[in-house]
Structures are given as structure tokens and as C-alpha cells.
Amino acid sequence: xxxxxxxxxxxxxxxxxxxxxxxxxxxxxxxxxxxxxxxxxxxxxxxxxxxxxxxxxxxxxxxxxxxxxxxxxxxxxxxxxxxxxxxxxxxxxxxxxxxxxxxxxxxxxxxxxxxxxxxxxxxxxxxxxxxxxxxxxxxxxxxxxxxxxxxxxxxxxxxxxxxxxxxxxxxxxxxxxxxxxxxxxxxxxxxxxxxxxxxxxxxxxxxxxxxxxxxxxxxxxxxxxxxxxxxxxxxxxxxxxxxxxxxxxxxxxxxxxxxxxxxxxxxxxxxxxxx
Numbered sequence: 453x454x455x456x457x458x459x460x461x462x463x464x465x466x467x468x469x470x471x472x473x474x475x476x477x478x479x480x481x482x483x484x485x486x487x488x489x490x491x492x493x494x495x496x497x498x499x500x501x502x503x504x505x506x507x508x509x510x511x512x513x514x515x516x517x518x519x520x521x522x523x524x525x526x527x528x529x530x531x532x533x534x535x536x537x538x539x540x541x542x543x544x545x546x547x548x549x550x551x552x553x554x555x556x557x558x559x560x561x562x563x564x565x566x567x568x569x570x571x572x573x574x575x576x577x578x579x580x581x582x583x584x585x586x587x588x589x590x591x592x593x594x595x596x597x598x599x600x601x602x603x604x605x606x607x608x609x610x611x612x613x614x615x616x617x618x619x620x621x622x623x624x625x626x627x628x629x630x631x632x633x634x635x636x637x638x639x640x641x642x643x644x645x646x647x648x649x650x651x652x653x654x655x656x657x658x659x660x661x662x663x664x665x666x667x668x669x670x671x672x673x674x675x676x677x678x679x680x681x682x683x684x685x686x687x688x689x690x691x692x693x694x695x696x697x698x699x700x701x702x703x704x705x706x707x708x709x710x711x712x713x714x715x716x717x718x719x720x721x722x723x724x725x726x727x
Contacts, residue, residue, distance in 0.1 A: 481559075484524050485517040493519075496542045502617035503698070504546060506726040511553055518549035518557055527565040531604075534570045540607060543614050544568065547624035550698065551632060554720035560631045564601040571608045595623040597630035599639065618727070620679060620699045629694040633687055642686030646718065655714060662711045663689045677703045698723050 493516065497504045504512065522545045530536040544566055552559070572592040594609040605623060613622035636645040642659060646652055667683045669676050677700055682692030696704050697715045701723035705712045716722055 481521045484520050487520060489516040489520075492538060493542055496539050497546060500539070500543045500611060501546045501614050503550065503614075503726065506617070514553055515546060515549055518552050518559075519545040521557075521559055522549055525559060526563060529565060529567050531567050532569040532573060534568055534607060536568070540568055540610075544605065544610055544624060547610070547614055547622065548628045551625065551628050551694070551719065558635060560628065560635075562600055562634060563603060563631055565603075567602060567604045568610070569604070569606050572606050573604070595627045597627040597634075597640075599634050603627050603631065618699055620677070620696055622695050622699055625695050625698055626691045629691040630687065633690055640687035642688075642690040644690070644718065651717070655718075658710045658714045659686065659689065659693075662693070662708060677707050702727055 497516075504515065507515065519542065523541050526545075528536050528541050528544070530540075534540075548560070549557075572594055575591060575593050575596070593604070593606070595603070595605045597603050605627065609623045613624060630640055632644045633640045633642065636643070642663075643652065643655060646655060662678075663683070663686060666676060666678055666680075666689070670680050670683055678689075678696050679692045682689040693704075693711060693715065697712065697719070701712070704715075705724050712724075
């Protein structure tokens with residue numbers, strides 16, 4: 453009996469501690485959000501973030517509030533000789549936080565740091581095979597998302613993507629979509645954390661069909677709304693579909709209505725209204 457009581461008391465203490473921590477974090481974030489948006493931030497948003505100029509006032513305010521928390525909680529580091537500036541932080545944070553608008557924000561809980569290079573950077577991948585053998589792949593990259601702790605971005609591509617809101621390419625949306633994909637603690641598989649169990653059935657059906665449709669279109673050399681890189685695997689398909697959802701919403705809505713609807717339900721937004 454004594455052991456059972458000790459166990460129950462321990463469980464209660466853990467639950468109370470977790471609840472207290474969440475209350476503390478929530479109160480801290482509300483305090484950060486209550487701070488006024490600086491004129492410097494507003495100038496950067498107006499000049500660098502094309503989509504910001506099209507958002508309705510309530511979403512603009514919501515975006516600024518989310519950015520305040522994001523910048524306060526995440527570590528930004530310049531790499532390859534890049535000096536970290538307020539412009540870089542605001543430009544990255546704005547695009548990352550667009551993906552959190554109108555949803556209960558988790559602020560990318562697995563993310564600690566954003567590493568930013570001046571331009572495309574050189575990186576290596578190692579694929580381990582059997583019996584201690586491995587293959588090294590080398591490539592130049594615009595960005596990457598690590599499951600635990602880090603998003604890496606190339607500043608020139610970040611800014612280019614932010615300035616052009618309808619070319620279908622946005623490296624920041626892409627890499628932060630990968631972060632959303634991994635919030636369920638699984639490897640990136642193209643299925644983010646959904647709010648309702650029934651949503652997974654619809655998601656699987658629509659995404660599987662659209663993924664196959666993209667690969668078929670590419671085999672027949674047909675033009676596609678969704679970039680061909682999305683045919684790599686389901687995780688890349690979700691990230692590329694996110695880019696198209698925010699950057700080519702009317703085209704996606706017209707040619708991929710079911711996919712657009714599923715993404716609209718997930719992101720709680722209708723970017724076609726902003727165009």
C-alpha cells in the first residue's frame with residue numbers, strides 16, 4: 453500500500469509540475485506578445501515580406517505577435533561569415549510564423565536554432581550501408597531541416613522567396629513545413645500532427661492520390677503546379693505542396709481542389725483570398 457501511495461503522489465507531482473511549467477510558458481509568451489511592434493520591424497516587413505502587405509489587419513497583428521515569441525525563444529546564428537542582423541531575424545521569423553497563423557501555435561517545439569549562410573552552402577550526407585561501408589553525397593543546398601534542434605537556411609534564397617510571393621518557391625516555408633511534419637516525433641513522413649483522428653484518413657487518401665498524380669505527370673513531361681522535387685518522397689511532397697499552397701493558391705485550388713481543401717483545413721487559412 454505504501455508503495456502505491458508513493459507512486460500516486462509521484463504521478464500527481466509530475467502532473468502538477470508539467471501544468472505549472474505550461475502556465476509559466478504561456479504567461480511568459482503573453483507578456484512577450486503584449487510588447488508593441490517596433491517601427492523597424494514594420495519597415496522590414498513592408499519591404500521584405502510580400503505576403504505581409506496582402507494580409508488583413510488581424511492576421512498582420514497575429515503574425516507580429518507570433519514573431520515576437522519566435523525571435524525571443526529561438527537562437528539565430530550567422531554562418532560562413534554572415535553577420536546576424538535584425539533584418540535576417542525578422543524576415544525568417546515572419547515566414548516561419550505564417551505557417552502558424554490561425555492555429556494553436558506550438559512555436560516549433562523541436563527547434564532550438566536557426567543557422568543562416570550568406571548563400572547556398574556545401575554539405576555532405578552519409579548513407580551507412582552494411583558491414584561498415586558507407587556512401588558520401590555532396591551537394592550545394594538552399595536549406596535543410598534537422599529533426600532535433602536546427603533549421604539551416606541560405607539568406608539570399610530566404611529573401612528572394614520572401615520578396616516574390618507567387619513563384620511557387622519559398623525555402624523558409626519548405627524547411628519549416630518539415631519541422632511541422634516532425635512535431636509528432638516520427639521521422640518526416642509527410643503527415644504532420646493533425647487535430648482530429650478522422651483527419652488522418654482523409655489526409656492519407658488525398659496526399660497518396662496527389663503524390664502519385666505528380667509522379668505520373670512528370671513521367672509524361674507535363675507541367676505541374678507542384679514542383680517536381682515533391683515527387684522525391686511523401687515528406688518532400690508535403691513541404692513542396694505547402695510552398696504551392698501559399699504561393700500558388702489559385703492554381704492549386706483550380707487544379708488540385710481536394711489537396712487545397714486538406715491544406716486549408718490544416719493551416720486554417722485560405723491564401724487565395726490574399727492574392
